[in-house]
Amino acid sequence: MNKCNCQCDCNKNTEKNLTIVWRRxxxxxxxxxxxxSTEDELDKAVIQxxxxxxxxxxxxxxxxxxxxxxxxxxxxxxxNQILLNGQLLDDVINAKTGESQCCDVCGDEKCRTVEVGDRxxxxxxxxxxxxxxxxxxxxxx
Numbered sequence: 001m002n003k004c005n006c007q008c009d010c011n012k013n014t015e016k017n018l019t020i021v022w023r024r025x026x027x028x029x030x031x032x033x034x035x036x037s038t039e040d041e042l043d044k045a046v047i048q049x050x051x052x053x054x055x056x057x058x059x060x061x062x063x064x065x066x067x068x069x070x071x072x073x074x075x076x077x078x079x080n081q082i083l084l085n086g087q088l089l090d091d092v093i094n095a096k097t098g099e100s101q102c103c104d105v106c107g108d109e110k111c112r113t114v115e116v117g118d119r120x121x122x123x124x125x126x127x128x129x130x131x132x133x134x135x136x137x138x139x140x141x
Contacts, residue, residue, distance in 0.1 A: 018053060018133055019061045020046065021083040026066040034111060035080045037123035039064075042082070045129035058137065080112045082124060084136035089124070090114055092132045 022042055024035035031039075042062070049060045067079050077097060082089040090097045098113035098120055114121045114128070121128065 016057075016137060017059045017061060017085075018049065018137055019063065019083075019085055020129075020133070021063045021065060023065045023067050023078055023081045023083075025069065025072045025079040027069040027072075032079075032111065034122045038080055038082075041124060041126040042129060045126035045133070048126065048130050049133055053137075056139075076110060077112045080124070082129065082132075084133055087136055089129065089132045092136050093128065 020042070022039070024031050024039070046060055046062050053060055072079055084092055088097075089095070093116065096115040098115045111122070114124055116128070
């Protein structure tokens with residue numbers, strides 16, 4: 001447990017964690033290329049975040065959750081969704097949630113995209129994940 005470093009002797013707990021929850025469709029053991037690529041980017045981001053946050057006493061926890069085809073059909077925009085300490089990545093960085101046609105794993109459903117300014121991302125890049133993580137923790141990158 002990390003304690004406050006100020007001169008007040010208050011013994012406040014200053015320990016923080018970054019919990020990243022990533023949801024994606026898994027159908028018959030497969031996911032779509034966009035979720036597969038996002039997983040690669042997420043793994044890169046977690047490595048970068050651990051390097052930067054470990055010295056600050058902040059633990060990075062990654063949880064990967066599977067969405068069934070039935071769940072996906074009810075709400076396709078839940079797939080390829082990233083939550084940072086319970087906050088949707090899109091909300092943390094003031095992005096819009098978009099959608100576009102994907103692949104045969106997803107069928108006729110449109111999949112999640114993240115729209116930042118004039119750019120639309122089907123694969124969420126590690127740089128965006130790291131940036132949003134720092135904002136979710138209220139830290140300057």
